[in-house]
Amino acid sequence: MSTGAATAKKQKLSVPFDYNKYIRKNKLPHIWCPGCGHGIVLKSLLRAIDKSGLTKDQICMVSGIGCSSRTPGYVDFNTMHTLHGRALSYATGVKLAKPELKIIVTTGDGDALAIGGNHFIHTCRRNIDMTILVYSNAIYGMTGGQFSPTTPQGSMSTTSRYGNIEPSFDCCELAKAAGATFVARGTAYHTQELERTLIEAVRHKGTAVVEILDSCPIYFGRQNKYKSASQMMEQIEKDGTIPAAQAEKLPPEEVKGKLLRGILHRVERPEYCEQYLKLVEKALGKGNE
Amino acid sequence: MAIVTGKQVGLTGNSAIAYAMRQIDPDVCAAYPITPSTGIIEEFSSYYADGQVSTELITVESEHSAMSACVGASAAGARVMTATSSQGLALMWEMLYIASGMRLPVVMTVVNRALSAPINIHCDHSDSMGARDSGWIQLYSETVQEAYDNLLQAVRIAEDPRVLTPAMVCMDGFITSHAVENITLLADGEVKGFIGDYKPGRSLLDTDNPITMGAMTLQDVYMDFKHEQSMAIAGAKEVVVEVGSDFGRRFGRHYGLMECYRLEDAEAAIVVLNSAAGTTKVAVDELRKKGKKVGLLKPRLFRPFPYAEIAAALKNVKAVCVLDRADSMNGFGGPLFSEVRSALYGLASVPKVMGRIFGLGGRDYTVEHSTAVFEGLYRIIETGRMEELTGYLKS
Numbered sequence: 001m002s003t004g005a006a007t008a009k010k011q012k013l014s015v016p017f018d019y020n021k022y023i024r025k026n027k028l029p030h031i032w033c034p035g036c037g038h039g040i041v042l043k044s045l046l047r048a049i050d051k052s053g054l055t056k057d058q059i060c061m062v063s064g065i066g067c068s069s070r071t072p073g074y075v076d077f078n079t080m081h082t083l084h085g086r087a088l089s090y091a092t093g094v095k096l097a098k099p100e101l102k103i104i105v106t107t108g109d110g111d112a113l114a115i116g117g118n119h120f121i122h123t124c125r126r127n128i129d130m131t132i133l134v135y136s137n138a139i140y141g142m143t144g145g146q147f148s149p150t151t152p153q154g155s156m157s158t159t160s161r162y163g164n165i166e167p168s169f170d171c172c173e174l175a176k177a178a179g180a181t182f183v184a185r186g187t188a189y190h191t192q193e194l195e196r197t198l199i200e201a202v203r204h205k206g207t208a209v210v211e212i213l214d215s216c217p218i219y220f221g222r223q224n225k226y227k228s229a230s231q232m233m234e235q236i237e238k239d240g241t242i243p244a245a246q247a248e249k250l251p252p253e254e255v256k257g258k259l260l261r262g263i264l265h266r267v268e269r270p271e272y273c274e275q276y277l278k279l280v281e282k283a284l285g286k287g288n289e
Numbered sequence: 290m291a292i293v294t295g296k297q298v299g300l301t302g303n304s305a306i307a308y309a310m311r312q313i314d315p316d317v318c319a320a321y322p323i324t325p326s327t328g329i330i331e332e333f334s335s336y337y338a339d340g341q342v343s344t345e346l347i348t349v350e351s352e353h354s355a356m357s358a359c360v361g362a363s364a365a366g367a368r369v370m371t372a373t374s375s376q377g378l379a380l381m382w383e384m385l386y387i388a389s390g391m392r393l394p395v396v397m398t399v400v401n402r403a404l405s406a407p408i409n410i411h412c413d414h415s416d417s418m419g420a421r422d423s424g425w426i427q428l429y430s431e432t433v434q435e436a437y438d439n440l441l442q443a444v445r446i447a448e449d450p451r452v453l454t455p456a457m458v459c460m461d462g463f464i465t466s467h468a469v470e471n472i473t474l475l476a477d478g479e480v481k482g483f484i485g486d487y488k489p490g491r492s493l494l495d496t497d498n499p500i501t502m503g504a505m506t507l508q509d510v511y512m513d514f515k516h517e518q519s520m521a522i523a524g525a526k527e528v529v530v531e532v533g534s535d536f537g538r539r540f541g542r543h544y545g546l547m548e549c550y551r552l553e554d555a556e557a558a559i560v561v562l563n564s565a566a567g568t569t570k571v572a573v574d575e576l577r578k579k580g581k582k583v584g585l586l587k588p589r590l591f592r593p594f595p596y597a598e599i600a601a602a603l604k605n606v607k608a609v610c611v612l613d614r615a616d617s618m619n620g621f622g623g624p625l626f627s628e629v630r631s632a633l634y635g636l637a638s639v640p641k642v643m644g645r646i647f648g649l650g651g652r653d654y655t656v657e658h659s660t661a662v663f664e665g666l667y668r669i670i671e672t673g674r675m676e677e678l679t680g681y682l683k684s
Contacts, residue, residue, distance in 0.1 A: 065376075065408075081408060082405075082406075083376060083405060084323075084351075084376060084380075085351060114350035114351065115321070115350055115351035115352075117350065140322055142324070143322035143323065143324055143327045144322065144327055144328075144331060146322045146327075146331075146348065147348065149350070158331045158334065159322075159330070159331070159334045159346075159348045160338075161334065161335060161338030161339075162338055
């Protein structure tokens with residue numbers, strides 16, 4: 001068998017999916033650096049959307065500013081690219097005006113948890129129906145590698161030349177504590193698993209937060225002496241994480257220091273738009289009396 | 290890279306500003322990254338990490354927090370600096386007014402960049418022009434050298450007890466911030482000697498003399514606060530001249546309120562801020578060779594606006610085009626146009642003045658554009674007719 005045929009067979013087996021249906025081809029090539037996992041995440045997302053049965057027109061994708069926030073530019077949905085940190089506020093407006101739309105927000109650790117941290121907790125608290133994907137690469141990639149709220153303590157960045165002294169956020173714990181009704185974690189490395197997690201997230205009614213561990217080899221990797229993008233993915237995303245279901249069965253010392261993957265929290269709670277409509281009906285009913 | 294003072298070195302605008310900040314060694318710097326100003330704080334954070342400054346560097350979670358931290362630190366009596374661009378400046382809006390209203394001499398570099406939407410990271414002046422009424426002094430810089438010199442002078446201007454007003458030094462995003470130019474740096478001792486120590490007259494940490502800042506004022510005194518602030522800013526003009534002269538005496542580079550380039554006998558003139566003035570100078574030189582009497586007026590100080598001096602400089606010109614790198618949407622032309630034209634109103638013989646918006650979002654401004662503007666001015670001089678008073682430059 002020739003190499004070409006082998007590759008073709010492998011591709012057919014692993015990813016039998018035509019992304020062209022969802023991509024704005026005239027906006028390619030994308031801006032993401034070689035070794036960045038954002039493209040892998042996008043592919044997982046597109047497969048998840050496809051399998052969840054949503055049409056392109058039923059989706060509105062909203063983003064703020066940063067590398068992950070460039071995603072809506074490349075996809076053929078209703079899309080809006082807004083201000084740094086404010087994606088969730090814009091998304092809330094869209095959802096209230098058009099509750100029938102499926103809102104997907106692509107954001108990053110800097111965008112969602114630093115400059116937009118306030119909007120993040122209050123969106124979770126309201127439990128408004130939207131899927132929030134936090135691409136967490138522990139650095140401000142777009143502006144050149146400044147430390148962010150998820151940069152691990154001790155890590156190097158252009159603004160922490162001798163190591164970051166600030167403790168980092170656990171995005172999932174934060175979302176859960178703030179009131180999100182679906183909280184999950186995935187990685188760019190576990191692309192098939194991420195796809196399954198994203199299907200569940202998109203299907204969830206209420207605020208769904210998925211933290212996606214993703215590597216920035218250019219800014220985080222180089223400053224923290226990772227050898228390559230693939231080594232970084234293996235060390236952080238593969239070896240640094242463990243499926244939540246598996247972790248339950250293991251002794252604590254084997255889980256220590258690892259981040260949990262999969263669905264971490266899922267509860268039912270009244271959704272904001274539905275509550276709002278109920279209130280409107282109640283008020284109208286009262287007005288007629 | 291070892292940077293040698295006293296002779297010419299090649300530096301980008303951002304590197305030169307970071308170097309000036311190292312020399313100034315402010316007590317506090319609070320900042321948040323935004324293109325194209327990020328490089329300033331990035332380099333400054335290296336100076337900080339290497340122990341070359343005694344500054345407290347606070348890398349906060351947004352520009353809103355950055356300026357808030359600057360206000361707090363300045364109110365406590367510290368010498369405070371920061372840098373930003375575009376949306377970053379927009380997010381500082383509330384605090385810009387707090388800083389100026391509390392009369393806190395914060396000094397900030399604004400690397401000019403267009404405002405969203407649509408998103409654009411390149412140069413125009415929409416950001417700083419939007420802040421023109423915020424009570425900050427605004428100095429504009431054509432070159433890397435001017436940005437460096439302006440920043441050093443801004444510290445003295447802002448902290449002058451007669452002024453006590455925050456100041457922003459503007460330079461063009463990418464065109465100046467990221468381009469390498471040959472500039473002459475001052476020695477650290479020269480900078481220290483020039484800016485001196487900052488001794489705030491009042492501060493929150495002066496516990497023997499407790500004060501309150503920003504307290505509620507109503508109809509009885511709010512307006513008096515604003516009147517005093519307004520008079521102090523108007524008076525800053527003299528201080529700018531004074532500080533510019535002293536800078537010239539000490540270091541040989543003289544600065545005033547504006548630069549007039551071959552304007553003495555000019556019939557047609559362009560008024561423009563920042564880097565576009567450099568391009569215009571080339572066009573002026575080329576047209577002068579052909580016998581055309583053309584010139585340039587480049588305001589350096591935009592706030593407070595030196596209206597009398599600008600009117601005096603343009604009084605003998607027959608036709609003027611004011612080029613604005615920002616549109617005052619729904620205003621009467623761009624902001625620079627409306628102010629320059631208004632400044633000329635009291636003259637016995639008023640030049641014809643037209644306004645053109647140019648270079649938004651980094652759109653190129655070339656010598657050809659500049660030459661075409663001068664040709665348009667000559668058509669006005671020859672026919673006495675102005676076809677279009679305000680509009681967008683064809684480019």
